[in-house]
Amino acid sequence: MTAVVLALGAALSWGVADFLGGVESRRRALLTVLVTSQAAGLVLMLVVLAARADGPPPAAALAAAVTGGVLGAGSIAAFYAALARGSMGVIAPITATNATIPLAVGIALGERPQLPQLLGLMAASIGVVLAAREPGGGSGDHRRSVMLALVAALLLGLTLVAYHRGAQDDLVWTVAVGRLTSFGVLLGAAVAARTDLRAGRAALAPLVAVGVLDVGANLLFAAAATLGYLSVAGVLASLYPVVTVALARTRLRERVSAPQQAGVALALSGVVLISLG
Numbered sequence: 001m002t003a004v005v006l007a008l009g010a011a012l013s014w015g016v017a018d019f020l021g022g023v024e025s026r027r028r029a030l031l032t033v034l035v036t037s038q039a040a041g042l043v044l045m046l047v048v049l050a051a052r053a054d055g056p057p058p059a060a061a062l063a064a065a066v067t068g069g070v071l072g073a074g075s076i077a078a079f080y081a082a083l084a085r086g087s088m089g090v091i092a093p094i095t096a097t098n099a100t101i102p103l104a105v106g107i108a109l110g111e112r113p114q115l116p117q118l119l120g121l122m123a124a125s126i127g128v129v130l131a132a133r134e135p136g137g138g139s140g141d142h143r144r145s146v147m148l149a150l151v152a153a154l155l156l157g158l159t160l161v162a163y164h165r166g167a168q169d170d171l172v173w174t175v176a177v178g179r180l181t182s183f184g185v186l187l188g189a190a191v192a193a194r195t196d197l198r199a200g201r202a203a204l205a206p207l208v209a210v211g212v213l214d215v216g217a218n219l220l221f222a223a224a225a226t227l228g229y230l231s232v233a234g235v236l237a238s239l240y241p242v243v244t245v246a247l248a249r250t251r252l253r254e255r256v257s258a259p260q261q262a263g264v265a266l267a268l269s270g271v272v273l274i275s276l277g
């Protein structure tokens with residue numbers, strides 16, 4: 001039961017973080033949102049790392065973490081840019097299909113997925129197509145947001161592959177080094193673009209919350225997978241877009257068409273089926 005509660009806590013944390021990040025990305029510069037939230041998450045990870053007082057893992061694990069951090073920076077940037085342009089109720093489920101990437105990589109490396117995973121891959125693919133369609137052909141912003149969401153899903157899936165390699169030696173070190181790397185990449189981009197990173201007192205609390213909730217979700221999921229079945233933790237944690245969609249509907253009054261709703265449901269069902277494998 002503890003593992004179930006932790007996994008659901010991870011889903012709740014990720015869902016709220018995505019909603020807050022999307023809202024803030026509509027209000028201020030994208031790089032300001034990214035750098036501030038990443039900095040908050042990094043501080044939390046450094047505290048956790050210091051509390052463990054364990055030495056670093058082998059170089060191969062650190063290299064995987066750095067790779068994951070670079071890919072993760074691109075993923076979160078594309079995701080928040082998509083949330084700023086499009087409907088959260090559509091963008092979040094599309095990005096959640098990142099679960100198809102580790103599955104595809106596994107197949108390419110010779111793994112043989114189970115029937116539920118293959119059905120999930122098919123359901124997620126069809127769901128993305130339906131969710132991405134907007135009545136009347138859709139606006140330019142809608143099409144761009146969908147493309148950004150697909151890019152975010154691809155990069156996040158590859159990030160998970162890299163983190164999985166590093167986590168085989170040490171999950172906490174992998175997440176910490178990955179977060180340090182992504183923060184460095186995004187900070188460098190902000191400096192190069194001469195972005196004003198002053199978020200203002202009113203924005204500081206939600207941006208810090210985004211970073212803390214994101215890292216907290218990673219730790220909750222890791223704990224859930226350690227205490228219980230990884231498959232169960234993966235399925236429950238993959239429900240995080242439901243939280244984002246619910247918040248978007250209740251707080252922002254977002255509405256999506258019936259075909260899009262069907263696509264969202266199909267995409268989420270596909271994610272769950274893939275996780276079951």
